[in-house]
Amino acid sequence: DQQVKQNSPSLSVQEGRISILNCDYTNSMFDYFLWYKKYPAEGPTFLISISSIKDKNEDGRFTVFLNKSAKHLSLHIVPSQPGDSAVYFCAASFQGAQKLVFGQGTRLTINP
């Protein structure tokens, strides 16, 4: 039962352009969503989060959008930089269960 899904295993974007990573979820009880970035041999690094009472949260080059009716969230990175090349995980939780449920990850490659 995959409650959080990232349907694109990989994405390639040119440097300077916008990167859009997508995530879908099935559990309507989720009320907190996060994006993590992971380099090889390192733990995931927290990027940005959003509560279900919002539909957008922005932090520098990173913006997360939440569409509750579609049970969909996305991460926009603009402009994309070579250092953004990594695996990106979306995750979700709800107050009744603090554990995070992760998607499978999307490998983002930024081409010069």
Next chain:
Amino acid sequence: GAGVSQSPSNKVTEKGKDVELRCDPISGHTALYWYRQSLGQGLEFLIYFQGNSAPDKSGLPSDRFSAERTGGSVSTLTIQRTQQEDSAVYLCATSLWGFNQPQHFGDGTRLSIL
């Protein structure tokens, strides 16, 4: 250091042996989580500690797995009678408290069972 520290970074052991993995949390973080990532998979929740409350063990895959957190600080994850399917990266994360707080991860322990 200021981040979550895990040891060892790598562990290779023979099938059937017991292993113990350690996590040192960020100072002041009351919530501590263990996850594992098998090859090509996402992160899978194992267990969660919050203060002095009883831990949430709902993610532990079998009774060979156990964890404890002493004094609300350091945590150890123990796997008894290891099997080859236990091979994975085991990640520890901590947060200030449990609700709607980002979790901060260590670099993990890569466990290989021969």
